[in-house]
Amino acid sequence: MDKKLFGTDGVRGRANVWPITPEAVMQLGRAAGRHVLRAGQSRTVVIGKDTRLSGYMVESALVAGFTSAGMNVLLTGPLPTPAIGMLTRSLRADLGVMISASHNPHPDNGIKFFAPDGFKLSDADEAAIETAMGRTGDLAEPSLIGHVRRIDGAGERYMEFVKHAFPRGLRLDGLRVVVDAANGAAHRVGPDLIWELGAEVIRVGTEPNGTNINAGCGSTAPQACIDAVLAHGADLGISLDGDADRVHLIDEKGRLVDGDQLMCVIAERAHAQGKLAHDTLVATVMSNSGLERHLAARGIGTITTRVGDRHVVERMRQTGCTVGGEQSGHIILSEFSTTGDGLVAALQALAAMREADRPASEVLSRFEPLPQITRNVPVERGTAPLDRPAVIDVIDRMTRRLGGAGRLMVRPSGTEPLVRIMAEGEDADLLAAIADEVSHVLRGDVLPPRPAAFATVPARPPLARSA
Template identity: 60%
Template sequence: MSRKYFGTDGIRGRANTHPMTAEVAMRLGQAAGRYFTQGLRRHSVVIGKDTRRSGYMLETALTAGFTSVGMDVLQTGPIPTPAVGMLTRSLRADAGVMISASHNPFEDNGIKLFGPDGYKLSDAVEAEIEALMENGTHLVAPGEIGRATRIDDGRGRYIEVCKASFPRGRTLSGLKIVVDCANGAAYRTAPEVIWELGAEVIRLGNAPNGENINLNCGSTDPAAAQAAVVESGADLGIALDGDADRVHLIDEKGRVIDGDQVMALIASRMAEAGTLAHGTLVATVMSNLGLERLLAERGIMLLRTRVGDRYVVEKMRAGGFNLGGEQSGHIILGDHVTTGDGLLAALQVLAALTEAERPASETCRLFEPCPQLLKNVRFDPVTRPLEDPGVTQAIAAAEDALGATGRLVIRKSGTEPVIRVMGESEDAALLERVIDDICTRVASVAG
């Protein structure tokens, strides 16, 4: 069944423009509420959000939808995405909702759904909910309308889960850490966790005003955090995105450490400790060839999935694996949480730093990345550039030119109307030429 609303990570779009409107949000609440209400007991849903102005509108609309079909709503206020998954399971709720467009600018927003187990929904379940949205739902009698309650201890519960993931008996005392919260969902949570574990904390991006989320800050624009690390002489920088489910780290020299390097470090440590399930890391097709080669040298298997941390988690659950992630900084620590968690990933790296007693520039760089180039081409959603014969010919020619020492990954983004063209090759000049050829062909038919 084709999906009308859901993309690779929930429903996302420009706020107050279809499908990211109050009307659609209310219908989604009614449909998801009807899907998850089975049996005669009271049913509940946890709703969290980031700091976007439109979050208030969508939260209210979702609450109206859920309560109108008899579901109680537990509102947490601003809280990281992984905390919603954790609270849904911890509070024995029937579903969870995170209102966030992650790393996108404040004009956008999104809605992510979680099942009672705290995991994001499968494509099949999202399709069933879409069908309910289209076909309508039955409203309950006045005496069965749900209640909405603001819960105050959600952030505190999540903070304790994060601290419990850090090695017992060890602290961050003596370390200076820059924490950039992207003016987003973790603007209070992340600095508090790092400070309570003993570090000196330099806070950035912790003054949200509804419009400055991800603006010149956070994992997608870490320049301010890089400068702060160097200027303050910090040991590490932590740059989260708007909903704190992804992270980029910054070493003491101000250089960014991406998700591939973080996964290499955590996987190696877990393999040495005998805690890496089945000796396997799950990553996506976007992860660098350098990571794959390093893991092979260390006897660690790499399994690749399509792009999206939801698909990484699905592969992890199907195979019983406990570590996965994306180059973009989504790191899933399956022994602790059900989705990507930037803060927990940063804590694992900090544990490695305290153990190694070496700077981050040495501890966190385990391989030399293979030259990789990613370019985006915007397209009119009505067009289908990847089906154009000229584009398919350009892709085939590029694959022939790269041969066995390189690779291509070309896909439509699931969060915005762009074609992402990525390639890897030891020959950087060749790589740039073939990527440019493909992008030119895509742009010529992209509307």
Template identity: 60%
Template structure:
């Protein structure tokens, strides 16, 4: 039931139903409530209409097993990680489908340390849910309370990650909050640090989250940057755990360039633990070559910020992330945090006086192409001989001058077909052949 980032799906369709959410919360409550002392859980959400339904269902499940519930309301995913630790909770929950459309939703769990749960913990919760859990005695049922200032607490924390000697005075910044969880806290943080803030994507109605805005649709912010002659644009996703930038020329800057900038600056300052960046197999070869030229090692994991964080914790590293814009800095946060990452970039702009276009083009990427091919439920395209043969033929054709990465999405019924190569004609030919082979399995 758990994917690469919690449980996710189309609302009111298995597994994303109120009934399952209540059972899942009861199982999680039993998993974390191992004695008779009082235990607590914090629950945050983004701005999806279905968040109300799932919030109530989760509350019912947790309180039925004796957990006290603290409702945070709409806050970014990293705020849940932060407040789980700050409020000494046993578990944190974020109701969000991140960058997915409004009709989807998801449930992410955080442990008492503020980090996302391990695969083993999720497996045990799923086992408890299937077996059925014993409910609390009527006198031990939990209580629920709404925390009205959760956003303000997070705002104050995020500002502490920005160097005290700097201000954002004189910078005109477009911030696109994707009509999501950061629609209030995002502009507030920037304004309180002195920026001239131009907000977009800050009018959620429950149905417009990520709709032609945010990190997956940066054209809105790019147009606003050009229209207002802004210095930089910040594009968050629905739960604000990822960041895509727009330079003053309206050009998109992805997570690889952001990680390259932060890693190189931290290396110069002696702040980069182990002189290593942890990223995924999706990150561009150009980033790897740039880092090596700066004496920085790169470690790759499978796709998913949770796997990046696991490797960071295992190796004692403090910087990692994904090309999609998840930037994880464990000195500051337990998960990807788009606003904390943005402040690192803005601090570099203030300190150097450089324009965004100059600062954020730290390496020349190897041409990379990604296709998403939807497949029919119940099929396994990557197990088909025809698809395997197409992939093998493609790898042979590219040789040592390029690479392929073919994988299933962890959150949607998609096969992600990615390739890198200097020869664009050959690359497109190879990818088109593989995509057709996948499509023919439907």
């Protein structure tokens, strides 16, 4: 069946609007619980969340659904998404659930599911749960209603787990590090972890109030971290998102280091140590072509996938690659984690800085990216703007305008009511004009062609991209 409830990363929407209503969430929990029980597994589910006000409502509804199906529930409270993947496996649970809308604003919320091995649930499992949503009569007998227990020390377990991603012989003494936790799930464990490794920590976005998650802070609003780095003369800024599965770094000069540069650092470091499986990095089609060119010149291959960290993880598991990620800051190191982990990734950058004894601006700037222009165009939820004839036409025209001098990508966001536009090539002015043209048509402002904006582009070989 075609999934309607699950998106690219679980179930997501606006709190108190379907499917993030108490009734729908309770049904979802019951359906997921019955799916696990039918598979012949035991009865335990781990539930974590970020700091959104609606998280309490969603958590309570899930608990009602799971326990009514006969599942026992372990509650962790606010923790990063990767911590729930780790705990699901560590506690031998049958299912893990993270309540979070990641980098979205606080009115949104979402539900992500983890299998017993700590990886995200498969599409087949999600489809089966969705099919069971409308089924009635799946209530447990009174004697089989599930128990609920809150886990003490779950954050400390996760912090010790993350420390394994940092070389045992290294410490961060003498470094000053800004940790911006986006007022989200890592508001305590993020700064505490870096402090325990020896750094002086400046805390930003660590006072959640239920409505300030991702609000003017975190990886989607890095200026707060940039300002703190410059104001305190910090050596590095770590800017996490609301559930801490992605990260952007800030060097000591206040410059943003995106996921492409961080992946490059990690891949080169692992390659030099003989630890980069198959000498290959897994990235997505959104990664800058400069990354692929740089790595190829150093004997490192690149495999590209569709956008979404779950697609990166899937390809990593298929190929046996151990390093992958996205330009947006989802970095997956399968040696340590089953999903993107912003803190694990940040520790790799700090280790590289320590080993080289050089500042972040030198260590984390690995390649010269090609000009890349991005636009995010708001659209109505549930619509299909890319099917409009005018949008199809403008994408075709702009692709032909760009020719072999670059590439144009237009795709719906899997997590927000947006269409994302990316144009990449050699001529920044041309790219901006193309991105603007597509944006105008998507907004319904169908404009006449603007020939002056499109000078004839000299023919160039197409930018090579791996399959």
